[in-house]
Amino acid sequence: MYGDIYYNIEKSPHHFVYCDYDFYFSSSLNLNKFLKNVDSYIEVEQDKLKSRYKVKLTDNIVLAFSYYRKIEKRGFKVLTHTGQRIKLKDVLGE
Numbered sequence: 224m225y226g227d228i229y230y231n232i233e234k235s236p237h238h239f240v241y242c243d244y245d246f247y248f249s250s251s252l253n254l255n256k257f258l259k260n261v262d263s264y265i266e267v268e269q270d271k272l273k274s275r276y277k278v279k280l281t282d283n284i285v286l287a288f289s290y291y292r293k294i295e296k297r298g299f300k301v302l303t304h305t306g307q308r309i310k311l312k313d314v315l316g317e
Contacts, residue, residue, distance in 0.1 A: 227250050227251050227252070228249055228250045228297075229249045229250065229297070230249065230297055231298075232247055232248075232249050232295075232297055232298030232299075232300045233298075233300065235247050235248060235249055235250075235300075237249070237250060237251055237253070237254040238254070239254060239257065239258060240304075241261065241284075241287055242283065242284045242287065243303065243304045244284060244287070244301050244302070244303060244304075244309065245301065245302040245303075245304075246287075246291050246295075246300075246301050247298075247300035247301070247302075248295055249295060249296075249297035249298060253294050253295055256294050257290065257291060257294060257295075260290070261287055261290050264286065264290040265283050265286045265287065265290070268280075268286050268289070269286070285314065288301070288309075288311075288314045292311065299311045
């Protein structure tokens with residue numbers, strides 16, 4: 224840890240539950256950015272999908288994972304409500 228930044232995301236206390244998934248963050252800055260912008264990010268991405276492919280995505284969690292990956296660069300730690308770890312490749316194919 225350096226200041227408020229946890230380079231090992233496994234030790235970070237910064238987390239937030241969204242749609243029954245517990246997202247962990249390497250810093251309070253990244254956590255706050257997620258909290259502040261995730262809903263608007265999802266809305267914009269849904270609009271893009273609707274205008275480009277004429278499709279409305281009803282499950283926001285995939286877009287929430289996409290936004291999380293976009294802002295969290297020091298790791299990927301997401302747990303289900305039962306404590307099972309989510310793998311990035313299982314969600315986003317990376």
